[in-house]
Amino acid sequence: MTKRSGSADLPLHYGRVPPWLGERMARLGSVICEAIIQQYGRDELLRRLAHPFWFQSFGAIMGMDWHSSGITTSVIGALKRGLKPLASELGLHVCGGRGNHSRRTPAELDEIGAKVGFDGKALARASRLVAKVDSAAVQDGFDLYLHGFFVTDDGHWTVVQQGMNGDGGLARRYHWHSEGLGSFVEAPHAAIEGRNAGSIVNLTDARADRAREAQVAMLRDQGPDRIVRELAALQPARPISDQNKPQLVLPHLVMPAHHDVRPEDVVTRRLHGALAAAADRGPQDFSELLLVPGIGARTVRSLAMVAEVLHGAPCRFSDPARFSLANGGKDRQPFAVPTKVYDQTIAVLRSAVDRAKIGQGDRLAAIARLDSESRRLERSTTGPTLIEYVAEERRRSAEYGGRSVFGWEESETAHVESVSAARRRV
Template identity: 70%
Template sequence: MAQRAGSADLPLHGGRVPKWLGERMTKLGAVITEAVVHHYGRDELLRRLAHPFWFQSFGAVMGMDWHSSGITTSVLGALKRGLTPLSSELGLHVCGGRGSHSRKTPGELVAIGDRVGFDGGALATASRLVAKVDSAVQDGFDLYLHGFIVTDDGKWVVVQQGMNGDKRQARRYHWLSEGLESFVNSPHTAIEGRSQGNIINLADRRAERSRTGQLDLLATLGPDRILREAAALALDIAKPAPQPDQPLLPHLIMPAHHDVREKDVNMKRLHGNLAAAADRGPEDFEQLLLVPGVGARTVQALAMVAEVVHGAPCRFSDPARFSLAHGGKDRHPFPVPLKIYDETIKVMKSAVQKGRLGREEELQALKRLDDQPRQLERYVTGPDLKEIVAGEFRNSPDWGGRSVFGWEEEDSP
């Protein structure tokens, strides 16, 4: 049976991803995906995409709003744009999307199946069933996004999202084909979102008798009599009986505030990232990578990208920390430093391209950059978050700082 990974609160955010950021997210998302597949394989990539904490951190390291529902749309869009040209090489295919694009998913799966050899019709049915089941989870969230990522051997992950406009909340649903035995008995790997009171989840394994009973009622009474009986019951409804508690799962709380605060970040891990960049940078990035123009600030960003590639699940309980790699499009925690972002992409592309040819030195340097923080964070200290963010703002004009509000100027606060 597929494992549940947890839940989270996701505030709804409006707006669009600007072109200058979307293009970079496409490049960085693709090269991070290539690195994960190179080191750990396609199955592991699917497991990570089905993990809500990793997914949120993945979006944050790419410069999206670190806490919002917009990460879902932007990450899936970036992966679809970035991985489509690499689909033959990686054996990965991204289907679906938001709105009308979600309804094209079955046709895309059939076409890809005809091309690469898996049963596209069966996966098209799976896509429809996933959407139907999450629609049956009567939690007040209307589905508006459906992303289906499938490998050449027919394994898949689905990430889809619903919104509750009245409550300004979103809920993200994760599915993974690995270990899936049934579409109607607790199939989710994760459901993200704020608890909104009692939820009628007909996809829960404990609802099997309810599903069977509903079908029996429909067959014996018919819809008209059922409606009359329901109306009569509504007049005499008592206090609902207490429901059995759901199993305790990891719960990631995405706060409503836009700014990144110290309580949102595991500071020991952040100080470990910074110390690792200072420690490994001079040795690895001058003697091994030899990429002109790569400075200390780029190495700090690369330390967080390396953790997204290599980190264990427990490392992603504070997605806000990963926004300190490349900032955020809304200027939180600071404007996106485009020069640093472009250097990060350049280094990652160089490492992955050489890794394809069997030259692993640069990929191994990045791996060491991920190993080091866990050794250092036990005892290193550093500046508080306000100091770190203030330094980013001071340097923002020199680093090509940009947000949806425009370029950063020398006299910016």
């Protein structure tokens, strides 16, 4: 039986991903998925997508707002675009999305099933049940607005869907995984993310079995009018003791409301390990690449963090903010997206994956060594503080092609000149 793996607070953010970032997210997201499938298989990718901490870190490394609800929408959209041309090759399909796209999921599954041979109608039913459980059986104050369905050619699947509580300014993300799923109505979630917003009616809890049976019997034998009368007669509920709470206490990731990345949001020793591994392994393993114009130490630092997304154990993703230090954020937090570094990171990964397809796995192996070296070095290495790291990134942002929703970053010289020109006009 699958279990919930944790929960997290997700501040509700609005807005759109700019096209220049959305296109890059589709390319980076799809090549990371290809690399995971090559090295670990499709089922492992489904397990990663069903892990809420990994999913948040995955979105952060792609340049999205590291703490927000927008990661869910943007990651599913990017993967749907990026993986669609590779669906027949990888045997992986992404259905659904936000709003009207979510309602087309059953039809998409039916259509794909007819092409590849799985039971599309059964999976369409699964899609509807998953949405119904999280909208009706789990009444937690969050209205579903997004439903993403990842399915392989052999019919294994992961669902990531999200609801919003507009009054509270929060979102809750629900993760489902078909592996070991025995029931849609009894403890089925792989994970639920979101802040506790008050009392929750969870009819999927194993302890609610008698309640589910009683509701069906009451509706069948006595009709809806009797149910209305019973509800009207109910007295205010008494406080529930700790041992009888309807929700199990689970580990959870608290995503703060503040947008800036602060020292308490990052496990510094892991950051130092990645920086040290890039400095140590980079010149050895990427000697050819470092001779290519535009690829330097900064790109290898980004690759060291990507390597952890590819190979890291679940416990490594407790601080999603750290992964925003690879490629920044679209809202200039922690710094503007370094587009030149981003593009070179994609190019290195693309080259590594393509070489591995023809039996030359040297570059994928080099990326794997970055991850193992990071874990080894973090035990003893030191490095800049988070504040120093971010300050240096911002200082060199124009050099790296820094871009955000506010525009391109200016160099210090250009900024001084523009300020001087403005003063002269005054």
